[in-house]
Amino acid sequence: MDEEGRGNAQRKKLTNIDSGEREESNRECSLLGFSLRRATVSLARSDSLELLLLYDSKITSVEFDGWATPKLRELWLSNNLLTSIPAFRCDSLELLFLYDNKITSVEFDGWATPKLRELYLYNNLLTSVPAFKSDSLEILNLRDNKITSVEFHGWATTKLRDFAIARNPLSGLPSAAIKGMKNLETFHCYESNLGPTLLRGVLEFQSKALKLVTLWGNNISEVEEGAITGLGPNTEIFLTNNEIVVLSEESFRPMLDILSKGYGVLNLTGNPIRCDCDIAWLVLNEKFLTSISGKCHNGTELKDLDVFAMKDCGRQSNVSASTTQAVDRELGQLRLSLHNL
Numbered sequence: 413m414d415e416e417g418r419g420n421a422q423r424k425k426l427t428n429i430d431s432g433e434r435e436e437s438n439r440e441c442s443l444l445g446f447s448l449r450r451a452t453v454s455l456a457r458s459d460s461l462e463l464l465l466l467y468d469s470k471i472t473s474v475e476f477d478g479w480a481t482p483k484l485r486e487l488w489l490s491n492n493l494l495t496s497i498p499a500f501r502c503d504s505l506e507l508l509f510l511y512d513n514k515i516t517s518v519e520f521d522g523w524a525t526p527k528l529r530e531l532y533l534y535n536n537l538l539t540s541v542p543a544f545k546s547d548s549l550e551i552l553n554l555r556d557n558k559i560t561s562v563e564f565h566g567w568a569t570t571k572l573r574d575f576a577i578a579r580n581p582l583s584g585l586p587s588a589a590i591k592g593m594k595n596l597e598t599f600h601c602y603e604s605n606l607g608p609t610l611l612r613g614v615l616e617f618q619s620k621a622l623k624l625v626t627l628w629g630n631n632i633s634e635v636e637e638g639a640i641t642g643l644g645p646n647t648e649i650f651l652t653n654n655e656i657v658v659l660s661e662e663s664f665r666p667m668l669d670i671l672s673k674g675y676g677v678l679n680l681t682g683n684p685i686r687c688d689c690d691i692a693w694l695v696l697n698e699k700f701l702t703s704i705s706g707k708c709h710n711g712t713e714l715k716d717l718d719v720f721a722m723k724d725c726g727r728q729s730n731v732s733a734s735t736t737q738a739v740d741r742e743l744g745q746l747r748l749s750l751h752n753l
Contacts, residue, residue: 459483467491476500489513490532499523511535511553520544533557534576541586543567555579555600562586569593576600578626584614591616598624607631607655610639617642628652628682637662645674653682657709661693665700672699680706680714687717689725 463486471492479502486507494513499522507530515536520543530551538557543566551574559580567589575593577586578600585601596619607630615625622644633655643649649667659680667678685691687708694700695717706714 462486464488474498476502495537500525503527506530508532518542544569547571550574552576562589564588567592571595573597573621578602578604581605587614587616591618593617594619595621597621598626600624600626601630602626602650603629605630608633610635612636612638613641615640615642620644622647625649628654631655633657635660635663638666639663640667643667643670643676645670645672645676647671647676648679649677650679651683652679654680656680656683657686659685659691659694661690665693668694668697668700668703671703672697676703678704680704682706684709685714687712687714691717692725695719 458481460483461481462483464481464484465488467488468491471489471494474489474494474497476498481502482504484502484504486509487502487505488509490509491512494510494515495517497510497515497518499519501522501524503524503526505525506527508525508528509532511532512535515533515538518533518538518541525546525548527548528546529548531549532551532553534553534555534557536557538554538559541554541559541562543563544552545566545568547568548571549569550571552569552572553574553576555576555578557580559577560583562577562582564586565588567586569589570592572593573595574597575590576598579602582601582604585606590596590599596617599617599622606627610632617625617640619642622642623646625640625643625647628650629652631654632651635651635656637660640649647670649671664678670676671678683706685706685708687710691714694704694714696719701715701717704714708714708717
């Protein structure tokens with residue numbers, strides 16, 4: 413439910429954050445659009461409070477020590493002026509919204525939130541992310557920060573389903589952390605300075621539930637063999653709007669071998685792909701062409717490429733023997749079909 417949708421729910425609106433009032437009978441408390449300086453201990457004292465909205469109130473700091481909210485499930489501190497988040501302890505908290513602030517640091521080490529499922533920290537000023545451990549976290553959104561590095565040593569989020577770290581000037585991917593996400597469904601890392609080369613082993617997914625990988629707009633021109641592994645037959649992977657020219661068989665065939673077994677798609681739209689003998693291996697496999705999307709640098713759709721365009725590939729020294737044999741076999745079958753017409 414979004415902020416507007418909560419209007420039908422029971423709320424207690426306060427105008428004085430330092431009032432010290434105890435609202436034992438209210439499940440929801442809302443402070444939206446007030447000009448506040450800080451959220452203090454005195455506000456958060458309630459045996460019944462489940463939802464606390466401190467949204468768009470110009471809050472600059474929050475003190476969690478001494479909070480007495482044993483049933484608090486959702487805490488909204490988004491669209492404020494927070495610069496840091498201190499250690500936080502809450503046995504009941506499930507959703508924490510901290511987006512649209514000016515947060516530069518988060519003290520994960522002192523956190524004790526055993527039921528936290530969703531954490532939203534996008535649109536802040538984080539430059540690094542310390543190792544995070546959680547047995548309950550399912551959604552972590554860190555997009556649109558200033559993150560250059562992620563501490564992967566000690567990272568443990570085995571239940572994480574949705575991980576977004578897009579639009580950050582990353583110096584490298586948190587490969588080890590990603591490898592440990594056994595239940596990952598979606599991974600967003602678009603526009604994150606990953607180019608020009610995706611190195612071998614940089615994305616080794618270990619989740620059988622993987623549905624979506626977004627890597628568009630990263631100035632990637634080369635994908636090394638084994639750079640992206642662990643895709644499932646129904647995974648959609650977006651490498652759109654990059655600078656990929658060569659679709660090397662060593663790098664892309666292993667992906668398409670898997671994707672072509674299901675409904676998965678490798679989307680390469682917006683890349684200046686060179687459609688010569690380098691992609692004979694692709695053109696000669698109809699299943700592959702149904703699992704890939706993109707255009708040649710001259711505008712021709714990959715799915716519209718003709719096997720006859722590959723007729724001279726057998727003379728190229730850099731084409732594999734298997735591809736040459738496949739070209740000859742396919743041309744022979746086509747000639748036989750034409751002869752029988």
